[in-house]
Amino acid sequence: MTETPNKRVKTDDAPKYELIYWPGIPGRAEFIRLLFEEAGVAYLDTAKKESEAVSRVTALTAAENKGDKNNAPALACPALKHGDVMLFQTPNILLYLAPKLGLAPAAGNAMYQLNQIVLTILDFLSNEVHDTHHPMGPSATYEDQKPEAKKRAESFKTDRLPKFLAYIQRVLDGEASGEGPWLHGGNFTYADLVLFQGIHGTEFAFPNTMKKMRDSGKYDGVFNLVRAVGDRPNIKEYLTSDRRASYSTGIWRHYPELDEE
């Protein structure tokens, strides 16, 4: 590999990790990028290699691709290549990477405690936010499902989002979250990064709704955590770098007609 790794970390070696994803959007890959960025570990981000970005994704998910000796084929991206290992499914990649990058304990039950919170964040702030603009499924465009999107977004804003925020606040109020702003055991972990990205994307998609949630004062722990993650030096630097893609027509989309007025 002759490409320059798109990280500031100086190394003579090619990056050990390769992240394969669609170009032009943060998307689900963003949860994974934040782990590399926080840890300061080099990674090759195929989404940034304009000429091959799309072909890397389509080759991986093509009907002809049946994986190899060790690895099942991927159904969808993001995918992670690490030596002989090729993995897909965002929460699975996060589970694999977090202990290797020092962002989760490598043994014991904490991994399950973190994984269940991460799955819940992804359910609400990635999958369900996506469903607000594609409630009829990914086969049709937003323009083909605008009335249904309006109805689904209503349910998200009034029911699902407050339910989720109240739950995360409950986690933070609980003893298992430990001291300080973080979700589990008093330690900063990848679950905090996942929550940060989920809230950040949802604030882009539903700015007025999220302002109302923030101003309610009911979820101060949640928004404090998000601020604390955004203040971490590596994350702060990343967010203003050209490695961070702008939101566009991915998971987190801003359609003013779906937000509160």
Added chain:
Amino acid sequence: MTETPNKRVKTDDAPKYELIYWPGIPGRAEFIRLLFEEAGVAYLDTAKKESEAVSRVTALTAAENKGDKNNAPALACPALKHGDVMLFQTPNILLYLAPKLGLAPAAGNAMYQLNQIVLTILDFLSNEVHDTHHPMGPSATYEDQKPEAKKRAESFKTDRLPKFLAYIQRVLDGEASGEGPWLHGGNFTYADLVLFQGIHGTEFAFPNTMKKMRDSGKYDGVFNLVRAVGDRPNIKEYLTSDRRASYSTGIWRHYPELDEE
């Protein structure tokens, strides 16, 4: 605990595992039950304790419950109690249990290979099947979203379901699935049980659509695997026992108007 464990395994001890879930439906807990049943390991199934079944669920997910020293509170059921450990999120509980019950390797990368397949099965055959009758979200009843359900079910039948079946067939055709009918490494694992339940439930919900898929001959590996799981002695015994709940108004619902004619 004085209750009789609802398993045929003879033991003087109370079961070590407690599964907490809504009564009256197989639901998401069924993926977990199948692991216990296959392994022949006793478990206390709170859904079967009529007088307390609902209150166990509601107490667990109540706003006042903030978990304990080691465990975050649960957002939703199923939940698993095992000694001091309390976990939720179906794929997370499966990940925790499978190696303990001899249904997944306890170390190495196979756990990630299995977890990604399990997450994908749950995405399509649990979450998306649920979305076919509740595309507007869980806040409203099916009766309040019948036109939208019809549209979403159409996309599921013509696009999502064939995509999923073709993917699993691709996994089975790939080298990493190994010899024999199973999904990974030539060994029977919990991923095979999860696929069995997902297909079984989807056959209840969409019998005509699934017959068409089966008769197409394109996914013979998938349906062979399901048959092989159903022929395993412990699974066979379980399916005809009174421990197996009937499908009803849970995830897998049969609305003839959503199926093929």
